[in-house]
Amino acid sequence: MSSTLQGPEKTTEEIEKIIEQTKNSDQKIFPILKPGNWVGLKAGALSYNLINTDAGPKVVIAYGINTPDNFVFLTQQHLGTMDSKDLADEAFRNLRNYETEFTYSKVLQNKVLTSSGHDFSSERILSEAHMLKAHAMLEAEEILVSIPRRTCMMVISRNANEKLLGAFLSLHKDAWEDDSYGNAPIANILFTMKAGRITGHIALDSITRNE
Numbered sequence: 001m002s003s004t005l006q007g008p009e010k011t012t013e014e015i016e017k018i019i020e021q022t023k024n025s026d027q028k029i030f031p032i033l034k035p036g037n038w039v040g041l042k043a044g045a046l047s048y049n050l051i052n053t054d055a056g057p058k059v060v061i062a063y064g065i066n067t068p069d070n071f072v073f074l075t076q077q078h079l080g081t082m083d084s085k086d087l088a089d090e091a092f093r094n095l096r097n098y099e100t101e102f103t104y105s106k107v108l109q110n111k112v113l114t115s116s117g118h119d120f121s122s123e124r125i126l127s128e129a130h131m132l133k134a135h136a137m138l139e140a141e142e143i144l145v146s147i148p149r150r151t152c153m154m155v156i157s158r159n160a161n162e163k164l165l166g167a168f169l170s171l172h173k174d175a176w177e178d179d180s181y182g183n184a185p186i187a188n189i190l191f192t193m194k195a196g197r198i199t200g201h202i203a204l205d206s207i208t209r210n211e
Contacts, residue, residue, distance in 0.1 A: 030065075031063060032063065032064045032150075033186045035186060101115060112155065112171075115134075115153045123150075125145055128196035138155065139157075142192065144156050144157075144192060149181075151183050
């Protein structure tokens with residue numbers, strides 16, 4: 001599925017029509033994770049920082065309408081027809097209602113979970129209820145979450161043994177470097193989570209370069 005930005009040629013009436021469609025069809029607004037250097041930011045896409053650093057944002061949350069052909073990303077124009085809080089509330093409500101499940105990896109001794117293959121698998125890291133399932137399934141107070149590309153999520157306990165963590169890092173690295181499926185990149189980092197919420201991140205750029 002391709003992605004487009006809502007360009008300046010769209011009139012207010014056209015924007016209102018697009019938003020009205022989201023209320024009466026499957027074309028719903030969702031939060032969409034993007035890297036901090038995403039070109040859409042320069043084009044005025046609505047977003048806020050999820051992971052920020054002194055050098056700038058590493059991961060941002062944008063908002064897009066899931067149409068049959070592509071994602072239409074919302075820009076500042078849409079704030080003329082939608083309240084920003086209402087927009088965010090609707091997007092996260094749609095994400096909560098977007099069901100995805102975790103599966104144990106038998107190859108990795110059922111110590112790693114995957115939840116991949118759907119449009120918003122990666123974005124479900126923003127759903128506390130969903131991520132609490134991962135804590136419970138792994139019996140882990142703190143977890144590491146890999147979402148290198150859209151539609152991809154892998155989870156492991158932060159207290160897993162060194163061999164398993166190494167295998168997990170290899171899976172992340174392979175997914176991050178594999179563009180064969182056309183899934184847009186998000187970040188070469190691991191998220192740390194407690195109680196279903198993001199608590200920090202571990203940058204892997206230097207690790208990847210040194211290997």
